Amino acid sequence: LxxxxxxxxxxxxxxxxxxxxxxxxxxxxxxxxxxxxxxxxxxxxxxxxxxxxxxxxxxxxxxxxxxxxxxxxxxxxxxxxMGGEAEGINLGGSPSVILMSGLQGSGKTTFSGKLANFLKNKKGKKPLLVACDVYRPAAIDQLHVVGDQIQVPVYSDRGNNDPVAIAKAGIAQAKAEGNNVVIIDTAGRLAVDEQMMDEIANIHKAIKPEETLFVVDSMTGQDAVNTAKAFNDILNFDGVILTKLDGDTRGGAAISIKSVVNKPIKFIGTGEKMEAIDVFHPARMADRILGMGDVVSLVERAQEQFDEEEARKLQRKIAKNKFGFDDFLNQIQQIKKMGNLKDLMGMIPGAGKALKGLDIDDDAFKHVEAIIHSMTPDERSTPSMLNASRKKRIAKGSGRSVQEVNQLLKQFDQMSKMMKMMQGGGGRKMMQMMGG
Ligand code: GDP
Ligand code: MG
The missing domain is CATH 1.20.120.140 (SRP54, nucleotide-binding domain)
Structure with missing residues (x-):
């Protein structure tokens, strides 16, 4: 689009x-x-x-x-x-019960973890995850893996195949243990069918959740809209979660779902990692659809993840034109922390197109790191001193080609410029620079 x-x-x-x-x-x-x-x-x-x-x-x-x-x-x-301003999530109850619904593979289990992690870290909540997908033992394991990863407790009952009973028991445990948010992960099927709808409707009726969320894979296009309608008819859900909005941007689902079910899109999932969750901002989504890239999100995410002290130091260095390869190495570590590189690049205007057909993975950094490690401290802080013979030495030392060393120098130069833009006038300058 x-x-x-x-x-x-x-x-x-x-x-x-x-x-x-x-x-x-x-x-x-x-x-x-x-x-x-x-x-x-x-x-x-x-x-x-x-x-x-x-x-x-x-x-x-x-x-x-x-x-x-x-x-x-x-x-x-x-x-x-796509719905005017972003809307929050209802957390009034004690505990607040959040019910996930959606087809199999839409990303419910992953999103349950992301949301728990988000509420724990950003809202100071104490969530409990509840495994109500009773059909596949692997589904319960999956939720436990997620829970361990983000250090959020998971309630499950492998001997029990009644999701309503499990949900109730989970809520009871949350009350007993002082968990103020309960996120209930449910089973989905590959397509809308009566049994699944009955089951989710029964859970919904029995536990009366504060918030019922419909999770949908944004890559499923018009099907996503039909599924949303079917679930909304039964559940009258409170909000939509659009997952898999990484990779190729599809705005279509966001636009159509909102128009058809008239429910707000609350969060988007932008990758498989637990950190790949963003509050949905219609204006930013519109920017993204229009190919301007989600610069604001990118800058915000960067700001969030960069250690503040680090950032201040960096800012001073950038201001004094003292940004060197040691800082660059540091940045690479930070970027790795931020999550999947492709997700991030996708947010940069114009980068989506450039990335098509290009296989970037975190391993690509290994070569870069090898090259930088082969530089002397002086060379790292003053890259301009890198003449031909120094480059040759570095290439040898790192087992890379001189061409790759040159390429890195060029990238470094671009990155220094970009950092300067980001620190300077926020996203706007960067947007201009990138041709948005
Ligand atoms: P469920 O069947 O609804 O519980 O779906 P899962 O949470 O198991 O997710 C199905 C697959 O989609 C898994 O491989 C997830 O890692 C993947 N997935 C979930 N959310 C996202 C997302 O936002 N982006 C990407 N790229 N993959 C996702
Ligand atoms: Mg699941």
Whole structure:
């Protein structure tokens, strides 16, 4: 979707002056892009109609930068379509019971862990995970693995195949142990069927959760919308969790689901790691769909994960142009901590396209680290002193080619520049630099 919208809007972005003809053409492209992303036909049609009306209402054609204004209108409308401002999660009860629903493989178990981790670390909660997927023993194991990973207790009862009883017992244990949030992971099936719906409806009725969340794989397109509708008809759920929004961005599910079930999207999952969870921000999603990349999220995530003292030191160094390879090594460690590299790169405007077909994994860093380790301290702090013979020595020492050393130097240079931008004017400058 991003690519296509990008192309559609490119016309407008590129034009200093636009006229009725290319507005109409662009709107046609936008509509086609939405349709291709599995956005329901009527939604796409209404959407472009509203944008066109707004454009006319605001006299876009007579403004100084009509292209930019058009992009803003499209972005605002997309934001609106996905639900205006972000909504939180209801944690009023004692304990607050959160019920997960959704198809098998949608990411319920993974998200249960992510949410528990999020509530524990960000909201100071004491969660308990409850394993109500009684059909596959492996499902219970999976939740235990997740619980161990994030150090959150898990309630399970392997001898019991009644999910309602397990859920109730889990809640009772939470009360006894002082856990103030209970997250109930349930079984899903590969497609909507009566038995699954009965089961989740029974659990829902029996425990009356504070919050019922519907988890959906964002890569399933129009099917995601149909599934959402089926679950909402039965559960009248409170919010949607869009998982697997890493990799190729699909905005289609977000747009359509919100329009069809009229429930807020609350969180997104952006990777397999426990940290790959983000509060859903419609405006950021709109940016992402429009190919500007989710710069704000990227910067926020970076800020969160970077040790603050480290960051201050770095800031001073950057300001004094003293950012060296030791700092670069440090950054690599930080980036590794931040989670899957691809997730992060996907947030950088334009990087999504560049990454296609490119296989980046964390191992790629190993070569880089080897090269840096072969540098002397002086060379690390003053990379400009790296002449041909020094480069040759480093290449030999690290077992890499001179070409790779050169490549690293170039990357280092780009990264220093990027760091400077990020520290300077926040995301905006970076966005400009990256051509957003
Ligand atoms: P469940 O059957 O609904 O409980 O789904 P799981 O939590 O077991 O997830 C199914 C698969 O999707 C697992 O391999 C997860 O690692 C993976 N997964 C879940 N959420 C995400 C996500 O946000 N991004 C990616 N890339 N994979 C995910
Ligand atoms: Mg599961």
């Amino acid at each position: 991003s690519d296509k919208l990008d192309k559609a809007l490119h016309v407008l972005k590129g034009h200093g002056k636009i006229n009725e003809v290319n507005v109409a053409e662009t709107m046609k492209e936008v509509r086609r892009a939405l349709l291709d992303a599995d956005v329901n036909f009527k939604i796409a049609k209404d959407f472009t109609k509203r944008v066109r009306e707004k454009a006319i209402g605001q006299n876009v054609l007579t403004t100084l930068q009509p292209g930019q204004l058009m992009v803003k209108i499209v972005k605002d409308e997309l934001t609106e379509l």
